[in-house]
Amino acid sequence: MWSILYGFFAAWRFRDYKPLPVTFGRAKKWIEQFQPRDRKAAGLLLEKVVYLSEKRTRSILVQQNSALMDRLAEAGLPPNKLVYVQVHDAGSSSGVMLNILRDAAGLDRLGCHLIDAHNSLELIKVTNEVGEGAVIYVDDFVGTGNQFCQERNFVAQNIVGTFSEFLLVPCICEEGLSRVAKEGVEAVAGHVHSKAERPLHDHSHVMDRDSKRRLREVCTEISAKMGLGYDRLATMVILYRNAPNTVPSLFRGSPNQDPFAGLFPRWKDLPIPPHL
Amino acid sequence: MPALKPAVQPQIPTIVPTGSLQHLDPQDVKPSANNPRMLFDAEQLAELKKNIAEHGVLVPITVYQPKGQKKFSILDGERRFRCVRDLDSEGHRDKHGHPLRLPANVVEPPTKIAGLLYMFSIHEYREQWELMPTALSLKIVIDELGVDDSKTLSKFTGLSEPQIERCKKLLKFPERFQKLSLDPDPTTRIPSNFWIEALPVIDLALTEIASLRQLGRDRAIDKLVDKYRAHKIKSVIHFRRIMESYELSEGERDMRTAVLRTIEEFFLDPALETRAAFDQFIIGKKRVQGALAACTDFIKQLQALKLRFTADDDERVELRKALRDVQEYCKSLEQALRGTDDPEIPND
Numbered sequence: 262m263w264s265i266l267y268g269f270f271a272a273w274r275f276r277d278y279k280p281l282p283v284t285f286g287r288a289k290k291w292i293e294q295f296q297p298r299d300r301k302a303a304g305l306l307l308e309k310v311v312y313l314s315e316k317r318t319r320s321i322l323v324q325q326n327s328a329l330m331d332r333l334a335e336a337g338l339p340p341n342k343l344v345y346v347q348v349h350d351a352g353s354s355s356g357v358m359l360n361i362l363r364d365a366a367g368l369d370r371l372g373c374h375l376i377d378a379h380n381s382l383e384l385i386k387v388t389n390e391v392g393e394g395a396v397i398y399v400d401d402f403v404g405t406g407n408q409f410c411q412e413r414n415f416v417a418q419n420i421v422g423t424f425s426e427f428l429l430v431p432c433i434c435e436e437g438l439s440r441v442a443k444e445g446v447e448a449v450a451g452h453v454h455s456k457a458e459r460p461l462h463d464h465s466h467v468m469d470r471d472s473k474r475r476l477r478e479v480c481t482e483i484s485a486k487m488g489l490g491y492d493r494l495a496t497m498v499i500l501y502r503n504a505p506n507t508v509p510s511l512f513r514g515s516p517n518q519d520p521f522a523g524l525f526p527r528w529k530d531l532p533i534p535p536h537l
Numbered sequence: 538m539p540a541l542k543p544a545v546q547p548q549i550p551t552i553v554p555t556g557s558l559q560h561l562d563p564q565d566v567k568p569s570a571n572n573p574r575m576l577f578d579a580e581q582l583a584e585l586k587k588n589i590a591e592h593g594v595l596v597p598i599t600v601y602q603p604k605g606q607k608k609f610s611i612l613d614g615e616r617r618f619r620c621v622r623d624l625d626s627e628g629h630r631d632k633h634g635h636p637l638r639l640p641a642n643v644v645e646p647p648t649k650i651a652g653l654l655y656m657f658s659i660h661e662y663r664e665q666w667e668l669m670p671t672a673l674s675l676k677i678v679i680d681e682l683g684v685d686d687s688k689t690l691s692k693f694t695g696l697s698e699p700q701i702e703r704c705k706k707l708l709k710f711p712e713r714f715q716k717l718s719l720d721p722d723p724t725t726r727i728p729s730n731f732w733i734e735a736l737p738v739i740d741l742a743l744t745e746i747a748s749l750r751q752l753g754r755d756r757a758i759d760k761l762v763d764k765y766r767a768h769k770i771k772s773v774i775h776f777r778r779i780m781e782s783y784e785l786s787e788g789e790r791d792m793r794t795a796v797l798r799t800i801e802e803f804f805l806d807p808a809l810e811t812r813a814a815f816d817q818f819i820i821g822k823k824r825v826q827g828a829l830a831a832c833t834d835f836i837k838q839l840q841a842l843k844l845r846f847t848a849d850d851d852e853r854v855e856l857r858k859a860l861r862d863v864q865e866y867c868k869s870l871e872q873a874l875r876g877t878d879d880p881e882i883p884n885d
Contacts, residue, residue, distance in 0.1 A: 336605035381719030382712055385673050392649045395605050415721045418670050421653065421677060423646040425606030445567020445608055 264292035267304035271524065277314050277501050280528045291524040295479065302472035303511075307524075309460055309467070311452060311498045313431050318401070318501065321431040321451030322358060323365045326397075329427060329449050333395050341372035342394030344387055344424070348378045348412040354401040354502060362399060362429070378412060381419045389421040396424045398446070401500055403433040404507040405492050406440030413446060432498045434507070454498050461509050462495040476511065483510040483521050499525050558597060560638035563622045566600060567608040569615055586620040590629060594621060597640035601647065612647065612655055650681050657694035668729040669718035671696070672704035699872050706733050714758060727762060734776040735761055738800075741783060746801045760804050767807060775811035779803070782818035792818065 271288035460468040480488035490507040504525040514523025517532040598614025720726040786792040
């Protein structure tokens with residue numbers, strides 16, 4: 262019964278998950294991999310997923326950006342003083358988010374500057390030309406914040422002039438929020454993902470103890486090292502483009518989806534199609 | 538005789554406190570973006586922290602507020618800030634039991650040049666770091682202030698003259714090569730020292746070898762980059778073997794011809810490794826041993842002459858001048874011998 266109920270729920274809610282679309286059949290099969298006594302808990306886990314569909318991601322980015330631009334304009338920084346920076350390689354989540362934002366908010370037309378963080382020379386030139394303004398890093402999700410801070414610290418040494426720094430991101434974990442703030446970057450996020458929201462996290466108590474223990478055991482069986490995701494964050498945020506590596510492994514499934522098939526496998530968890 | 542015109546000095550903007558002293562919550566202060574933590578000596582920092590825990594921060598830090606951001610950016614006092622932040626996170630309170638506060642002079646945001654000059658004072662301690670960002674910032678200062686003289690730039694920026702010279706060497710390379718030293722990935726980044734060490738070799742090759750001149754400067758540089766990436770230049774210091782070979786062949790026609798032919802081959806043959814190509818010409822290990830002995834003898838001889846209490850004024854003036862000449866030459870030689878591979882140099 263739970264598998265049917267949550268199968269419909271998942272197929273409707275997560276329908277635009279890009280790596281592998283969530284269908285009723287897949288969702289039902291996913292629930293049925295758990296022991297009967299754990300199926301309800303697995304379903305409840307699905308209810309706790311913070312799903313960022315394409316539409317919602319775009320909407321968050323545009324709204325947050327609009328509010329930030331208003332605030333900066335009030336502080337004397339018009340759009341041509343704003344430098345938007347993608348922090349990872351071209352084609353990565355950060356680049357995709359910046360493209361979405363550029364198109365949806367018309368950043369080019371407004372005179373904002375858009376730069377790839379890896380293009381240090383361009384960053385030096387643009388910040389030198391702008392002199393005083395704001396650097397706005399754009400990304401899709403921040404977990405621990407370590408990877409972002411590493412990239413940002415490299416970027417920051419190439420900033421010429423006085424710039425305030427912001428991180429525009431649809432979702433950030435509370436761990437990442439404090440880490441990023443420590444570097445002096447202000448996160449502008451649509452959702453701050455607290456530990457309490459993550460049923461399988463060490464510090465969360467939203468699930469009954471026995472179910473939590475058994476589901477965590479399933480995670481460990483799938484992946485001994487990454488059972489609760491990177492740095493045991495056990496996050497529940499799923500982005501339509503890809504699940505972060507901080508999600509529990511029962512969402513991602515085993516490598517190549519065998520023996521345990523995940524509901525939200527990352528691109529790299531999927532088997533390589535035979536024709537390739 | 539016409540009166541000499543006073544030298545025109547460029548206007549250097551400075552950071553002037555506005556006089557607003559505030560006691561800030563350490564959480565409201567952000568560390569300097571150009572001042573990463575590895576700059577600090579842990580032992581000294583621990584000592585300062587202990588001192589601040591006992592007496593508080595006695596000298597205010599200097600901060601400014603970038604437009605649009607609530608947090609204050611540090612211009613001066615990074616170490617004090619870090620100590621207070623650590624103490625605060627450890628739950629330390631002041632002597633009245635209140636949360637720690639950071640006395641700070643709040644100044645106007647610095648102008649671009651003032652900010653850059655401040656940044657240089659930090660980069661002075663960053664010799665182990667990539668020099669390219671510093672070089673590019675130096676170019677902005679050169680352009681903005683219209684000053685190119687190393688001595689003046691050294692005075693303004695706080696960078697040493699040799700550092701400025703090294704930066705200038707980096708600026709001689711076209712942007713597409715400069716970019717290679719700004720690669721965030723240390724495994725694919727070409728270290729700044731590569732360009733500094735390669736420059737005399739490139740200049741020499743293009744001056745002396747017609748086929749390389751025809752190839753063009755950029756393509757010749759590309760050949761060296763490819764070679765470095767293929768680990769055929771195992772250390773950027775190995776470029777010195779090429780220059781050493783060339784210098785040693787002075788006055789020896791056959792050897793000079795052989796060295797130039799090897800340099801040409803080195804550029805054009807991707808498989809030829811530096812040591813394999815040039816070690817045959819470097820037979821002068823005895824020169825260094827001779828120089829070491831000469832240094833020791835020189836000091837011993839001076840000591841034996843018992844010069845410390847020389848009384849005659851003229852003799853003292855003459856001797857001091859001679860010693861200064863020796864000092865100057867030794868200093869320039871010592872500086873020329875400096876240089877290491879960057880820490881990020883790719884492994885074999």
